[in-house]
Amino acid sequence: MSIFVDENTKVIYQGLTGSQGRMYGLLNRAYGTKVVGGTNPKKAGTDVDGVPVFGSVKDAVAATGATASCIFIPAPGVKDAIMEAAEGGITFIVAITEGVPAHDEAWFFNKLKRDFPHVRLLGPNCPGIISPGKCNIGITAGHIAKPGGPVGIVSRSGTLTYQALYELQQNGIGVTTCVGIGGDPVPGTSFIDCLAAFQADPETKAVMMFGEIGGSAEEEAAAFIKANMDKPVVSYIAGVTAPAGKKMGHAGAIVSGGKGTAKAKMEALADAGVKVGNNPTEAGDLMAEIVAKL
Amino acid sequence: MDLYEYQGKQFFAQYGIPVSAGGATADVDEAVTIAEKAGYPVVVKAQVQVGGRGKAGGIKLAENADEVRLHAGNILGMDIKGHRVDIIWVEHASDIAEEYYASFTLDRSAKKHLGMLSAQGGVEIETVAETDPDAIAKIWIDPVDGLDEATARAWVKAANLNPAAEDGAVDILTKLYTAYTEGDADLAEINPLILTPDGRVHALDAKVTLDGNSVFRHPEYEQYEASQVRDERETAAHEKGLQYVGLEGSVGVIANGAGLAMSTVDVVNQVGGKPANFLDIGGGANAAVMAGALEVINNDPAVRSIFINIFGGITRGEEVANGILGALERVTIDSPIVIRLDGTNADEGRAILKPHLSDKLQMAPTMLEAARVAVELAKR
Numbered sequence: 171m172s173i174f175v176d177e178n179t180k181v182i183y184q185g186l187t188g189s190q191g192r193m194y195g196l197l198n199r200a201y202g203t204k205v206v207g208g209t210n211p212k213k214a215g216t217d218v219d220g221v222p223v224f225g226s227v228k229d230a231v232a233a234t235g236a237t238a239s240c241i242f243i244p245a246p247g248v249k250d251a252i253m254e255a256a257e258g259g260i261t262f263i264v265a266i267t268e269g270v271p272a273h274d275e276a277w278f279f280n281k282l283k284r285d286f287p288h289v290r291l292l293g294p295n296c297p298g299i300i301s302p303g304k305c306n307i308g309i310t311a312g313h314i315a316k317p318g319g320p321v322g323i324v325s326r327s328g329t330l331t332y333q334a335l336y337e338l339q340q341n342g343i344g345v346t347t348c349v350g351i352g353g354d355p356v357p358g359t360s361f362i363d364c365l366a367a368f369q370a371d372p373e374t375k376a377v378m379m380f381g382e383i384g385g386s387a388e389e390e391a392a393a394f395i396k397a398n399m400d401k402p403v404v405s406y407i408a409g410v411t412a413p414a415g416k417k418m419g420h421a422g423a424i425v426s427g428g429k430g431t432a433k434a435k436m437e438a439l440a441d442a443g444v445k446v447g448n449n450p451t452e453a454g455d456l457m458a459e460i461v462a463k464l
Numbered sequence: 465m466d467l468y469e470y471q472g473k474q475f476f477a478q479y480g481i482p483v484s485a486g487g488a489t490a491d492v493d494e495a496v497t498i499a500e501k502a503g504y505p506v507v508v509k510a511q512v513q514v515g516g517r518g519k520a521g522g523i524k525l526a527e528n529a530d531e532v533r534l535h536a537g538n539i540l541g542m543d544i545k546g547h548r549v550d551i552i553w554v555e556h557a558s559d560i561a562e563e564y565y566a567s568f569t570l571d572r573s574a575k576k577h578l579g580m581l582s583a584q585g586g587v588e589i590e591t592v593a594e595t596d597p598d599a600i601a602k603i604w605i606d607p608v609d610g611l612d613e614a615t616a617r618a619w620v621k622a623a624n625l626n627p628a629a630e631d632g633a634v635d636i637l638t639k640l641y642t643a644y645t646e647g648d649a650d651l652a653e654i655n656p657l658i659l660t661p662d663g664r665v666h667a668l669d670a671k672v673t674l675d676g677n678s679v680f681r682h683p684e685y686e687q688y689e690a691s692q693v694r695d696e697r698e699t700a701a702h703e704k705g706l707q708y709v710g711l712e713g714s715v716g717v718i719a720n721g722a723g724l725a726m727s728t729v730d731v732v733n734q735v736g737g738k739p740a741n742f743l744d745i746g747g748g749a750n751a752a753v754m755a756g757a758l759e760v761i762n763n764d765p766a767v768r769s770i771f772i773n774i775f776g777g778i779t780r781g782e783e784v785a786n787g788i789l790g791a792l793e794r795v796t797i798d799s800p801i802v803i804r805l806d807g808t809n810a811d812e813g814r815a816i817l818k819p820h821l822s823d824k825l826q827m828a829p830t831m832l833e834a835a836r837v838a839v840e841l842a843k844r
Contacts, residue, residue, distance in 0.1 A: 272650065277608060284608060311776070410733070412742070
């Protein structure tokens with residue numbers, strides 16, 4: 171099994187007719203994802219390499235039965251695109267777009283929670299989700315992920331998510347689902363959401379969690395692991411040597427007022443029984459040791 | 465984007481938040497003109513984005529034109545904790561009966577806006593939080609609901625401000641919330657928020673951080689972008705659209721993706737080196753971007769070796785390798801380079817690089833190994 175998406179998930183792409191939407195939509199289809207449509211109010215009735223384009227999410231859902239959407243709309247339009255998806259009947263929204271204002275993120279996070287509690291948002295500013303061999307939604311290169319499990323991955327940063335997949339592939343370890351939650355201040359899906367889903371997924375036997383400096387999401391995840399998980403967890407936190415007060419690329423990756431340091435996160439995780447690697451390779455090796463004993 | 469006090473006060477004024485009459489200048493004569501207009505006594509304040517400027521002598525009271533001239537002359541050009549004072553703010557000095565603290569910021573954990581209000585202002589809120597946490601009245605605001613007047617009034621009562629300040633505080637807090645949300649601020653802080661002996665409430669200081677992602681709907685924020693405090697290297701990188709943070713070491717770091725770049729900086733430290741920078745060139749790695757990145761690193765005199773750490777996702781190894789070679793044709797690099805290339809079509813990419821390898825251009829199989837080589841080269 172896998173979490174959130176599998177071989178039956180039907181996906182539409184909001185922004186399919188744009189260069190990024192087209193490229194990744196078609197790459198995802200080539201991987202085997204059920205790419206059933208795209209939206210563009212001005213190009214309804216056309217198609218992108220055989221993928222039908224609809225005027226709205228509502229129309230696309232009615233025609234295709236899609237339950238998931240992947241958003242490649244530029245940042246100014248993301249808030250409206252997410253609400254259109256939720257109102258149109260989509261229950262799993264993946265927002266790849268980076269550069270979305272934090273106030274928009276805080277607004278649609280709370281709006282979805284209130285009016286569309288059954289909808290899950292992943293991102294914005296995330297690489298997407300891949301259940302290897304079944305479904306790939308977003309910008310992850312599918313072939314670096316080995317299908318089959320037994321490990322689930324959740325990671326904040328894009329290229330570090332790939333690094334996590336790659337470290338496991340190098341060790342011959344398969345992945346049930348790999349979720350990139352993104353590095354923005356208000357991610358739609360949290361570490362805890364993914365950890366809970368992995369804990370409940372019978373095929374996931376262990377979890378790899380890659381975090382980074384800033385905020386307190388990793389500390390909250392540590393508390394969750396301690397209280398709710400019996401599956402082994404391996405972690406790595408990027409930014410151990412990042413100076414305070416400097417934003418390290420991601421809007422969320424900043425150590426401020428002595429909070430959000432990698433050290434505090436690593437200690438909280440270790441205290442929760444998590445094996446913490448000092449770099450991605452070490453984390454991969456720690457996971458290999460665990461998988462060998464399963 | 466962090467605003468200077470004078471920019472923050474101008475920002476507040478746009479939303480109707482009362483601030484003292486005054487103006488910003490880099491010129492002593494103009495400081496006098498502003499002072500005459502604001503009315504004596506005035507306060508001359510150094511504009512730097514660092515705390516402790518009062519203790520450093522960066523804030524002075526002036527009773528007349530001669531004193532303005534004296535203090536403005538002393539403060540302009542002053543060095544406060546490594547920050548040179550280029551601009552001063554001159555404003556009418558306020559009589560203070562009481563000092564409060566007020567701010568809005570995003571609580572990432574609660575995923576709601578957090579308002580903090582305290583009757584103990586004028587000091588760092590972190591200090592109050594440690595010594596007397598009950599003195600801070602906090603409210604969490606759902607962005608969908610916003611802040612209404614009744615909630616603001618209950619909040620002001622909970623903070624135990626002087627009843628004389630209640631109406632003024634409610635008015636300022638609702639306006640501050642509007643400024644914070646409509647202005648796309650990460651932080652909007654007034655410390656101190658003052659009550660004057662004649663019963664007026666107003667903002668004596670302004671600390672504002674704006675969300676750089678919101679510039680598309682606030683084109684006027686470009687001006688703040690231009691006045692951000694950066695070192696020379698950061699300015700050069702920023703002009704090329706690169707995510708760069710200057711550090712103190714000798715190993716130049718180039719990586720694709722913020723997380724991998726952070727991780728690269730960590731690994732260089734772990735093997736006993738000191739990174740010169742954090743540099744994220746983004747997901748792709750074409751020749752133009754790579755050349756720009758190498759140029760920025762090459763211009764840093766502290767750099768002794770360069771570590772290029774690329775994980776190809778959608779960007780294939782061949783593209784990355786050709787990007788690096790293309791960049792090396794455009795710029796002459798003084799320091800030796802170590803490349804770690806993994807991910808999609810890494811073998812093909814390595815094959816392209818192989819004929820070009822030398823003492824000046826090396827390749828290592830893993831991130832750790834590449835870091836070791838780069839650190840070793842930096843020590844030579």
